[in-house]
Amino acid sequence: MAENAKPPPQLELFNSMTKKKELFEPRVEGKVNMYVCGVTPYDFSHIGHARAYVAFDVLYRYLKFLGYEVEYVRNFTDIDDKIIKRANEAGETVTSLSSRFINEFLLDMAELQCLPPTCEPRVTDHIEHIIELITKIMENGKAYAMEGDVYFSVDSFPEYLSLSGRKLDHNLAGSRVAVDTRKRNPADFALWKAAKEGEPYWESPWGHGRPGWHIECSAMSAHYLGHVFDIHGGGKDLIFPHHENELAQSRAAYPESEVKCWMHNGFVNKDDQKMSKSDKNFFTIRDIIDLYHPMALRFFLMRTHYRSDVNHSDKALEIASDRVYYIYQTLYDCGEVLSPYREENTSVLVPAEEQDMVNKHHSEFLDSMADDLRTTDVLDGFTDLLKAINSNLNDFKKLQQKLEQQKKKQQRPKQQKQQQAQKQPEDYIQAMFALETEIKTKITILGLMPSSSLAEVTKSTL
Numbered sequence: 001m002a003e004n005a006k007p008p009p010q011l012e013l014f015n016s017m018t019k020k021k022e023l024f025e026p027r028v029e030g031k032v033n034m035y036v037c038g039v040t041p042y043d044f045s046h047i048g049h050a051r052a053y054v055a056f057d058v059l060y061r062y063l064k065f066l067g068y069e070v071e072y073v074r075n076f077t078d079i080d081d082k083i084i085k086r087a088n089e090a091g092e093t094v095t096s097l098s099s100r101f102i103n104e105f106l107l108d109m110a111e112l113q114c115l116p117p118t119c120e121p122r123v124t125d126h127i128e129h130i131i132e133l134i135t136k137i138m139e140n141g142k143a144y145a146m147e148g149d150v151y152f153s154v155d156s157f158p159e160y161l162s163l164s165g166r167k168l169d170h171n172l173a174g175s176r177v178a179v180d181t182r183k184r185n186p187a188d189f190a191l192w193k194a195a196k197e198g199e200p201y202w203e204s205p206w207g208h209g210r211p212g213w214h215i216e217c218s219a220m221s222a223h224y225l226g227h228v229f230d231i232h233g234g235g236k237d238l239i240f241p242h243h244e245n246e247l248a249q250s251r252a253a254y255p256e257s258e259v260k261c262w263m264h265n266g267f268v269n270k271d272d273q274k275m276s277k278s279d280k281n282f283f284t285i286r287d288i289i290d291l292y293h294p295m296a297l298r299f300f301l302m303r304t305h306y307r308s309d310v311n312h313s314d315k316a317l318e319i320a321s322d323r324v325y326y327i328y329q330t331l332y333d334c335g336e337v338l339s340p341y342r343e344e345n346t347s348v349l350v351p352a353e354e355q356d357m358v359n360k361h362h363s364e365f366l367d368s369m370a371d372d373l374r375t376t377d378v379l380d381g382f383t384d385l386l387k388a389i390n391s392n393l394n395d396f397k398k399l400q401q402k403l404e405q406q407k408k409k410q411q412r413p414k415q416q417k418q419q420q421a422q423k424q425p426e427d428y429i430q431a432m433f434a435l436e437t438e439i440k441t442k443i444t445i446l447g448l449m450p451s452s453s454l455a456e457v458t459k460s461t462l
């Protein structure tokens with residue numbers, strides 16, 4: 001296919017730093033380094049996590065499809081106040097609780113067909129790198145120790161808040177949290193926290209303690225990807241303070257540090273309200289995949305562009321489920337009809353109408369993905385191909401029946417002459433093969449091809 005031989009259009013991604021779509025050009029040709037902030041494993045992951053990791057999985061898969069070798073790092077924050085609290089409540093160790101929920105998270109990711117990143121580091125395996133980084137920031141005069149805690153001095157870093165565009169005065173901690181008078185500026189944030197009674201701790205130059213939240217991502221991204229890397233992603237709630245602080249720490253230690261493209265995904269709202277645990281409109285991934293096929297959830301999330309907020313409602317999930325089922329049922333029906341012909345060698349060409357449709361779909365798919373991953377259009381774009389498969393299937397079956405009857409009645413010559421200009425059975429078969437291949441190829445790139453057989457999926461209740 002001449003159309004398909006054309007190179008895909010160049011990828012443009014929205015960079016939260018410059019607030020615009022930019023041509024994506026990796027630092028090293030053919031290679032992409034990507035860091036996405038991971039979960040704090042103290043409970044089952046919720047649909048907001050699914051939102052983020054499906055969004056970055058789509059990017060990861062698309063980069064791989066474009067031929068890039070992708071180094072994808074996604075961390076686990078396996079030491080944190082919430083983990084310590086839950087472990088104490090459950091009477092288990094911090095390591096046991098976090099490992100348990102890491103495993104649960106990985107099961108959820110597998111259900112959603114999110115490919116495993118190339119590396120999934122845990123904070124507790126990188127304490128030494130974190131201490132080195134804090135030491136470097138202190139040596140550069142941009143952090144100070146105070147009674148076993150270490151704080152980043154925001155006043156020492158003039159670029160602070162360049163990612164979020166906030167003003168320093170706007171985030172004075174005083175309004176919600178008691179101001180720590182030991183800090184030089186209320187906005188200074190902890191790089192290292194002195195251990196409280198009964199908490200897990202590590203030895204450090206500042207005494208027993210543990211890392212603050214933000215420093216881990218600076219340390220681990222630099223360790224695995226270097227000081228300059230291509231993509232840093234996460235939910236938009238991470239822009240401030242997490243990514244802003246990360247950026248400040250990395251630059252304060254190594255001024256050459258740079259993320260080429262910051263990417264952030266939107267939230268998941270429930271019936272147009274922000275989801276929150278206290279309002280009981282909160283859903284774990286497990287809650288949803290107990291009711292729907294995991295691919296229905298993946299489709300539902302991808303149906304909204306990654307930067308927009310997804311509105312979760314039962315109706316929207318039902319619609320996603322119906323649409324996924326329609327894709328799988330159509331592919332299954334088509335596969336059943338085509339199965340006797342798969343091994344056949346034929347010189348019959350794909351009819352022009354279907355060939356044009358496939359070519360058009362292929363180029364629209366590439367254009368949409370290249371334009372900051374417009375998955376909404378991509379998913380809607382399957383409709384015409386699915387309709388075409390179904391109409392070919394119907395017409396093919398009708399024609400077969402007709403030919404059978406003719407055979408019985410031996411009405412050959414006259415009828416056949418009339419049909420000469422119309423599609424013959426082999427034309428239908430080639431049309432369906434072409435349409436089927438196009439859909440399967442593209443849903444595989446998107447991670448929507450089910451891991452179990454289509455027969456199995458279509459039998460189950462979606």
Ligand SMILES: [Zn+2]
Binds near residue numbers: 242
């Ligand atoms: Zn992070």
